[in-house]
Amino acid sequence: MSWNSAHGVAMIAAAQAHKELGPPADGYVDVFGALRQAGVEVVGRRLGALLGLYVDRFAGGPACLVNTGLEEVSMRHTAAHELGHHRLGHGTSIDHEEQSSGRWGEGWPQHEREAEAFASWFLMPLSAARAALSRCGLRRPGSPLDAYRMARWLGTPYATTVRHLVRLKLIDRSTEAMWLKHSPASLKADLTGGLPLGTQAHAHVLLPAAHGATLRVTAGDCVLLGIPAAFYDNLPAGLSRTPPGSGSQMSFLELPDAAEGPRAVWVNEDLEGDTTMTATITAPDAPLFRVTLQRTPSRDGSDAFWH
Helix, strand or coil: CCCHHHHHHHHHHHHHHHHHHHCCCCCCCHHHHHHHCCCCCCECHHHHEEEEEEEHHHHCCCEEECCCCHHHHHHHHHHHHHHHHHCCCCCEEEEEECCHHHHCCCCCCHHHHHHHHHHHHHHHHHHHHHHHHHHHCCCCCCHHHHHHHHHHHCCCCCCHHHHHHHHHHCHHHHHHHHHHCHHHHHHHHHHHCCCCCCCCCCCCCHHHHCCCEEEEECCEEEEEECCCCEEEECCCCEECCCCCCCCCCCCHHCCCCCCHHHHEEEEEECCCCCCEEEEEEECCCCCEEEEEECCCCCCCCEEEHHC
């Protein structure tokens, strides 16, 4: 069986799941909410090289386990993969960091291909991809940086996003191959001008098209104001103008790119609930720019305690 057949099955199953759940208004799919609605109990634990585990009803489920050692977007993809096992009627399945020792996807059994394809179609239906493009001020992605910025609004891993853009007919296979040569770390550095970021942190660039949107963030993330002649107003609790671990005395002149300093803020552990941040645009008759930040919860333990 081929990846094409897996995607054919998965695309239909994901569309049916969305029909039951309702389409996301802003393109961000609440996969953990979908698992709860589907009656699948979710537990988060540190699992080493194990990505996740789906337990079918014959083995005491439905339930799934996700690895909290992963970053949030990888946990989301894993959770969507496990939801795929559930929606497609698969049996108990253990998902390792490397399904095979060869190239990505090579040698995977058909049920794993179907669950993987389901994860992409569920988290990135065409409507969600278009919403993410809109938040980026784009009609189509034109560079690896565009794909990375899209992935931040979708809450998806960079490489998975690039692969799925081919299925959505937004890029071709040759472009996919070129873009997959770029690492998220190098793209983050390019976007921020080398500002300090942890290995699991993300860089989010806010452009005028993001006005009024909700951005999901985690502690350590950098939110960069990409609007010319704009500056952040007084920052709410949970946001800092200095990078995590740098100390409160670090000045913007000590950052790798001093010009980016005043336009960058970092998310810390104090950010709670939905927090609105604003920026003033120094242009005639320009409205106040607003974005709501929503910090994703800790995924440790049962999902009943995540909120």
